Amino acid sequence: MNRRTLIIVTAVVAVGLFAIGGLLYSPTSKEVAVTKPVSNEAPLVRPHSPVFGAKDAPVTIVEFFDPACEACRAFHPVVKKILSEFQGKVRVVLRYTAFHPPSEEAIRILEAARLQGKFEVVLERLLETQPRWAPHGRPADSAWSLLDGTGLDVERARRDAKLPGIVAVLNQDTADVKNVGVTGTPTFFVNGKPLLDFGAQQLLDLVEAEVASN
Template sequence: MNKQKITVIITSVVVIIGFVIATFLYNSNQDAKDSLIAKEKESLFVRAHSPQMGPADAPVQLVEFMDPECESCRVFYSFVKHLMKKYEGKIQLTIRYVPFHGNSKFAIAILESARKQGKYWETLEILFEKQPLWGNHHKPSPELIWNYLPMVGVDVDQVKKDYKDPAYTKLIEQDFADARELGVKATPTFFINGKPLRNFGYEQLEAQIKEHL
């Protein structure tokens, strides 16, 4: 092997090593930055009104900023359910609202009203299941939601009395304000133990959860 080839090989190796080191330092710095933000803004992730599933002392605190009319939230819902079952007892899920779509506030008010009947998660599931019908972006029909509530044992007449409660408007405004402060610009947005999901995707979400287990 001549000197020129050796020089090329050495140069390539040095470049690769340099890239690896730079990537490691970047990730370390980003992780430190995320940890600092998580500590400084700890109060913004969970509010007293936030719906939660899973044990409070779970090693993974998963916060999802979501919109019930968001198609991506619907798709991710099944995967989040899968993770909650796969790592049962190790994840606490907290739901926060970011109503970016036109009928989201209506759906959230119904969700919260159903919650008073102990039917929050069942209602969330049926809303996502039927979302292509009531939340169709070309021809939304939010009034269809009333037809779905009996399917999960919700007292519709009671919800119709409760869903206009101004407390729900304040709840939504608080979640929206926290979302803005945390830099949430799309749904779903996930935070794992106060740190944002670094790369969006199913596998990436599970991988980052596993880092904390």
């Protein structure tokens, strides 16, 4: 079993543990390149970034997220659980990281879905069907073909996915990924502090500390 396989197996186990109320998940998808807090919020949070939770929450989790990343998919329920546990006190800001070949198309789909108010339902569908459109070396379906039932106007979304504004989002996030020094996903910051010791419990501990101090 290679390291990536071990990560994903561990993550799947973690999701099960969360289902019974645990917070025991502790994978490591990579080493985080950033080694000190980022004091300038601009590279971490942009006005265009999708936000989950209360927009005025005192604690901000920034997740550098690749929709084609298996570890991001496995960690998604962990992030949702933390949002639920700290409702009103924590928000999650999503930053796009297109490290895999199908990722850019998926990001365009997400941004086009956001224009129709369908961001969250389409995100859930893309993560649910990720093994089909981002199978990492095996024949893949088009992510566009997997959106039935989400309420998305796919034809309009296909047109909108080419809009200059969406291209600008991709370009800006790509630049910020490089400027911040992100080399793997998911990468987390909590109120500008990088999660250096990667894992669900470590993320929870950092969030709890920031909630307590705000």
